[in-house]
Amino acid sequence: MYRILNKRKLAPEVHEYVIEAPEIARAARPGQFVVLRLHERGERIPLTIADADPETGGVTIVVQEVGKTTREMGDKFGKGDCILDFVGPLGKPSEIENFGTVICIGGGLGIAPVYPITRALKDAGNTVLGIIGARTKDLLFYIDKMEKVCDELIVTTDDGSAGRKGFTSDPLTEILAAGRKVDRVVAIGPAVMMRACADATRPF
Template identity: 55%
Template sequence: MQTVVGQDHHCRCQSAVGNVFGLVTSAAQEGFRILERQDLAPRIHLLRIAAPAIARKAKAGQFVIIRVDERGERIPLTIADWDQDNGDITVVFMEIGASTMMMATVGAGDCVKDVVGPLGVPSDIDNFGSVVCVAGGVGVAPVVPIARALKQAGNKVTCIIGARSHNLVFWEERLGSFSDRLIVTTDDGSYGRKGLVTEPLTDLLQSETVDRVIAIGPSIMMKFCAKCTEPFGVKTVVSLNTIMVDGTGMCGCCRVDVGGVTKFACVDGPEFDAHQVDWDLVLARQRTYLEKENHALKDSKWRAFEKTLVRARE
């Protein structure tokens, strides 16, 4: 695997984010140009970014680390799509904390400071037979390239989408185009089947042969998908979204326990055998900086609002 920083397509454009933070005034700032921005659902956004060096190397299951500006946190995001001919990559993210809130304020024509990748070990793609892909919430985005690759490899692909409500379901048609069967569930029953993704997953395990399950979404969802498949002895793969800093394994922030051995999600993963993951440790480590994140979020709301005002006055 080769990791590149898409240096061959830096743009020089005025950074609105920089203006808000006081990093630049009238000077131009290098970065990676946003080619397109879409709002897919409430607080869920798509960015298509010019990064030809990354697009040439990207494979299903890999991710990038993005920094919006010089003061920004490093945000790991799975590559949801890429176009080698046009030299761009697509990422999808949800506004959860301060950094993703700031990222949500950039638009087409803006630049982000850093895009590093492709990082991580690509998904294991082969003709396994019958594969079930479970996508919870924003996890639909990373499942799409995996489902596409699995379908191209000759698998029968069943996809399950889970969301809290109908308005949070996105990319249903896109995922459906790579699926032999698509099941949608919502917690409140406003669309598709009412309930959790584990319910149709259990039905499939009980009624037919399933050779592999891939689950991507909130950690608690992946944990219970693993519990569903374990009694059936079905190989289950999850993609862990851990805290990351450098993306090379040096910082140790992304360490996880897999089968009693310490692994680093950024270099050994992000995909692991779900039945070997210490889920209690994963969930506990996600809460490590919760207090600081809440503090930063309160501050970022004012900064994001200030940037919105700057845009409105332009």
């Protein structure tokens, strides 16, 4: 059994959980994920690791309530409760090295998995420009965390309720068009956002 050390609401129907899993916390690398099962009758669901603390043994995941298991977790599981299975770290870690100048983009729930990658790239010596966005300000989170690991952070919302109005691909396009040397772009978010970011980089 794996105990929930903390739970907090980040946005409507989005919660951050810190799960006590020392072995996973020590082994986890940016870009990896875990698979959890709440109880014996539960389904197994994959969730990207948003943070890991080897000292406390805590592994952070961000969960959006979109299906049966995630809604059950949001409604019935809180600090002090235990989940049955928590397996990981799984998957190939993100490539982390000193590339030079890197732009890290997180859209919507993608802000959570892009955070540890951004931090690791900064720790590796890169100049890091961060761009995070959501449909509206109520859906934004981790602004403070991203500010700490970025040399510059741009916030966007579709409706202009926070930061600049527009999409995350807009400042990316402007930065590239201005001739700034960018060695790598990392983008995590909805498929339409990642497609727009990929299209923005192609001419360069």
